[in-house]
Amino acid sequence: MTDTLDATAAGTTTGPTAAAFPPADLPPAEYSGFAIVFADRGFVWVGQVSTTPDWVSITGARAVRRWGTKEGLNELANKGPLENTRLDAKADKPMLVSRKAVIGLIPTEVSKWPS
Numbered sequence: 001m002t003d004t005l006d007a008t009a010a011g012t013t014t015g016p017t018a019a020a021f022p023p024a025d026l027p028p029a030e031y032s033g034f035a036i037v038f039a040d041r042g043f044v045w046v047g048q049v050s051t052t053p054d055w056v057s058i059t060g061a062r063a064v065r066r067w068g069t070k071e072g073l074n075e076l077a078n079k080g081p082l083e084n085t086r087l088d089a090k091a092d093k094p095m096l097v098s099r100k101a102v103i104g105l106i107p108t109e110v111s112k113w114p115s
Contacts, residue, residue: 030050030051030052030053031049031050031051031105032049032050032051033048033049033107034046034047034048034049034107034108034109034110034113035047035049035105035106035107035108036064036073036076036077036105036106036108037049037056037058037097037102037104037105038073038102038103038104038105038106039097039101039102039103040101040103041101043063043097043101044063044064044067044073045058045061045062045063045064045095045097046061046062046064046076046087046108046113047059047060047061047062047090047091047095048060048110049105051099052099053099054098054099055096055097055098055099056096056097056098056099056102056105057094057095057096058091058094058095058096058097059094059095060090060091061090061091061094061095062087062088062089062090062091062113063087063088064076064085064086064087065086065087065088066084066085066086067085068081068082068083068084068085068086069082069084069085073106074106076108077106077107077108078108079112080108080109080112080113080114081112081113081114090115
């Protein structure tokens with residue numbers, strides 16, 4: 001007898017089969033593009049992003065002080081800033097954020113974000 005149980009053979013599987021991991025449509029490990037970056041402690045920025053294994057560089061970074069959305073950050077990524085969104089002025093120099101502090105990023109289109 002083996003230490004593992006084959007769930008299919010035991011007839012205990014329900015629902016869809018497990019998806020491949022990692023999904024094929026994930027962005028590459030090193031990303032470059034315009035995006036919303038969210039980090040620990042509630043920090044959110046938008047700008048031109050490029051990543052390395054240790055750092056996320058955000059050029060023209062603008063802190064998102066108030067989302068102003070009803071549907072969260074994905075709504076901002078899809079529509080750009082809304083009437084109640086509050087953004088800080090652009091940073092003069094690229095901002096570096098430790099990759100360890102970054103929770104995620106959402107690609108968005110630069111054309112949706114006014115200068």
